Amino acid sequence: MFRSSILICGGTxxxxxxxxxxxxxxxKELKEKNLENDVAVIGTGCFGLCAxxxxxxxxxxxxxxxxxxxxxxxxxxxxxxxxxxxxxxxxYVDKHANSHVKALSDTNFYKKQTRVALKNCGVxxxxxxxxxxxxxxxxxxIKVLTExxxxxxxxxxxxSGLRGRGGAGFPTGMKWQFAANQVNDTKYVCxxxxxxxxxxxxxxxxxxGDPHAVLEAMAxxxxxxxxHQGYIYVRAEYPIAVQRLNVALKQAKEYGLLGKNxxxxxxxxxxxxxxxxxxxxxxxxxxxxxxxxxxxxxxRPRPPFPAVKGLFGKPTILNNVETYANICQIILKGADWFxxxxxxxxxxxxxxxxxxxxxxxxxxxxxxxxTLRQVIEDIxxxxxxxxxxxxxxxxxxxxxCIPAVNFxxxxxxxxxxxxxxxxxxxxxIVMDEDNCMVDIAKFFLEFxxxxxxxxxxxxRIGTRRLLEYLDKITTGKATMxxxxxxxxxxxxxxxxxxxxxxxxxxxxxxxxxxxxRDEYEAHIKEHRCPAHVCKGLIQYKIDPEKCKGCSAxxxxxxxxxxxxxxxxxxxxxxxxxxxxxxxxxxxxxxAIVKE
Amino acid sequence: xxxxxxxxxxxxxxxxxxxLRDNSKTEETHIVIGMGTCGxxxxxxxxxxxFVDEVALKQIAGVKVMRSGCMGKCDLEPxxxxxxxxxxxxxxxxxDEKKAKEIIEKHILNGKAIDAYLMK
Numbered sequence: 001m002f003r004s005s006i007l008i009c010g011g012t013x014x015x016x017x018x019x020x021x022x023x024x025x026x027x028k029e030l031k032e033k034n035l036e037n038d039v040a041v042i043g044t045g046c047f048g049l050c051a052x053x054x055x056x057x058x059x060x061x062x063x064x065x066x067x068x069x070x071x072x073x074x075x076x077x078x079x080x081x082x083x084x085x086x087x088x089x090x091x092y093v094d095k096h097a098n099s100h101v102k103a104l105s106d107t108n109f110y111k112k113q114t115r116v117a118l119k120n121c122g123v124x125x126x127x128x129x130x131x132x133x134x135x136x137x138x139x140x141x142i143k144v145l146t147e148x149x150x151x152x153x154x155x156x157x158x159x160s161g162l163r164g165r166g167g168a169g170f171p172t173g174m175k176w177q178f179a180a181n182q183v184n185d186t187k188y189v190c191x192x193x194x195x196x197x198x199x200x201x202x203x204x205x206x207x208x209g210d211p212h213a214v215l216e217a218m219a220x221x222x223x224x225x226x227x228h229q230g231y232i233y234v235r236a237e238y239p240i241a242v243q244r245l246n247v248a249l250k251q252a253k254e255y256g257l258l259g260k261n262x263x264x265x266x267x268x269x270x271x272x273x274x275x276x277x278x279x280x281x282x283x284x285x286x287x288x289x290x291x292x293x294x295x296x297x298x299x300r301p302r303p304p305f306p307a308v309k310g311l312f313g314k315p316t317i318l319n320n321v322e323t324y325a326n327i328c329q330i331i332l333k334g335a336d337w338f339x340x341x342x343x344x345x346x347x348x349x350x351x352x353x354x355x356x357x358x359x360x361x362x363x364x365x366x367x368x369x370x371t372l373r374q375v376i377e378d379i380x381x382x383x384x385x386x387x388x389x390x391x392x393x394x395x396x397x398x399x400x401c402i403p404a405v406n407f408x409x410x411x412x413x414x415x416x417x418x419x420x421x422x423x424x425x426x427x428x429i430v431m432d433e434d435n436c437m438v439d440i441a442k443f444f445l446e447f448x449x450x451x452x453x454x455x456x457x458x459x460r461i462g463t464r465r466l467l468e469y470l471d472k473i474t475t476g477k478a479t480m481x482x483x484x485x486x487x488x489x490x491x492x493x494x495x496x497x498x499x500x501x502x503x504x505x506x507x508x509x510x511x512x513x514x515x516x517r518d519e520y521e522a523h524i525k526e527h528r529c530p531a532h533v534c535k536g537l538i539q540y541k542i543d544p545e546k547c548k549g550c551s552a553x554x555x556x557x558x559x560x561x562x563x564x565x566x567x568x569x570x571x572x573x574x575x576x577x578x579x580x581x582x583x584x585x586x587x588x589x590x591a592i593v594k595e
Numbered sequence: 596x597x598x599x600x601x602x603x604x605x606x607x608x609x610x611x612x613x614x615l616r617d618n619s620k621t622e623e624t625h626i627v628i629g630m631g632t633c634g635x636x637x638x639x640x641x642x643x644x645x646f647v648d649e650v651a652l653k654q655i656a657g658v659k660v661m662r663s664g665c666m667g668k669c670d671l672e673p674x675x676x677x678x679x680x681x682x683x684x685x686x687x688x689x690x691d692e693k694k695a696k697e698i699i700e701k702h703i704l705n706g707k708a709i710d711a712y713l714m715k
Binding site for chain 1: 597599602609615628630643663
């Protein structure tokens, strides 16, 4: 019987911050102190507060330590685990309360969240099936196989109001119903874990922290629609997630929870993992299935929809990782429980990956209907360094920017679309006054141009032309006519592209045009970048009043553009300057300014 | 391959382990053992283990056994604080393994503090 548990985050963020070494150090240290049978060392999935990683939690006290290094391990063992004294200096500091917080559950970051899809993330060891079972794991599958008819399962999912968490928000129960209605011996269940949006890592965290929840839900889906084979399409860029999925799959098969005659009930369901090699378009459902089949990942026109003619031409359902992560709990706790959370048309919760100019970078799960203000200020801890919030980007390259005026709009599928963005898979990138909105639009367009598969012309050529317009604007060479033409092109691409990727590609441009047209016009009419980002429109200058003539900037300048005599003000030659900004970062006196 | 009964058995076994990690409930009884140097010297480790084992053995729900540092009266160690929801905190002194079992039996399970062992 263990007296204490040390939970060490094994998500990708903390792993890159050496959490594995910390884990090994704990095991070594505990062995030295003869505590290896008293204290359990458990690697878990993401706790959510990636910004202050590596993070560990010591139970039963629930002490939440952040920014831990291997050098701290000895102190935690000797002070906390032997003598029961918390190591104050390592406790997480809550910016709101400006004090050390003992437990993760006491932080503002946690208190305002509702964890459904992330229920087990950061609580259990994802590589130990027994821990998952201890948290009621596979009970939903047992319930479905022993007590429910397939149609009853679909009815529960329908009644819960669950909508697809991949972004488009199609009702999950209806999708299952379509596939169940098809008469065919062979049907497939697929899981979309090809999370390609820049800044999104929700699906990765679920797979890393709670892989069995996805496997169990897929087996339930198989039972509901009459399928005996499933595929998980996961991107190869997620090595930890792939490895944990493989471990989970092996354990589930050993326990007879997947495979032939599951738990002696006569139901067969097997799963296979397919690796994607990083093409963004493979997150689109028809392209994903083409890729699973072994072909080049390209979309095809719909209809026929996958529920009718999907993988290998058979009826197929394809759901996102986070959608599956909700299924087991809906089965166990009931549709009413799930639909009691959220707004009228968007039920349940949504996981967001918070990134960009925000204090608490990390993973949060909120009930639908929470406002952007609550997410950014209360949970995210606000914009750091006293800067002003400008906009939040949701939905990745398919989404748009939500400006500060919409701070109090409740977040759900329909509201986000009405304000020109979309839910997307759940990346949320926060921008402050130092971000140029034209530059942001350009960044996403560059991504789409790179990732366009090339099958249809509006996307392949249209997005490239769009990027050229943006290039012209950010270098100050565009006219107002260009701006109008660009807007027209956006609508043209939206109307004519083959798949969702192309149809939504102009969204970043359209939404920034809608809310930040003044910034576009400043670039065109005044040849000025208000946020001082676009290199073609800014100049670095030295304030002679503040310059002490130390020559630090001059020595750092890679092109030798800064000259002057020691102890008298230096000057920058604008013809030579490449606007790398290194001088500004070097100057200790704040003498270098951008204009 | 496992049967449904075996899966349920694993669940019951693991639940007591995982319950340790639940910090959300405020309505639970806390047994806190002073584990400063003074406490450890006076035998607090054995007392702590006795409490953990008893709670697990009797499968008592809603009870958390925790360590704390020196409670300030080193000559009275091992000291044990028991907080039952809705009641005032009481402190036991000079606790040993035998007393620990008694405290679980009489105080935790039957709700009657053992006056003879309390700090005066």
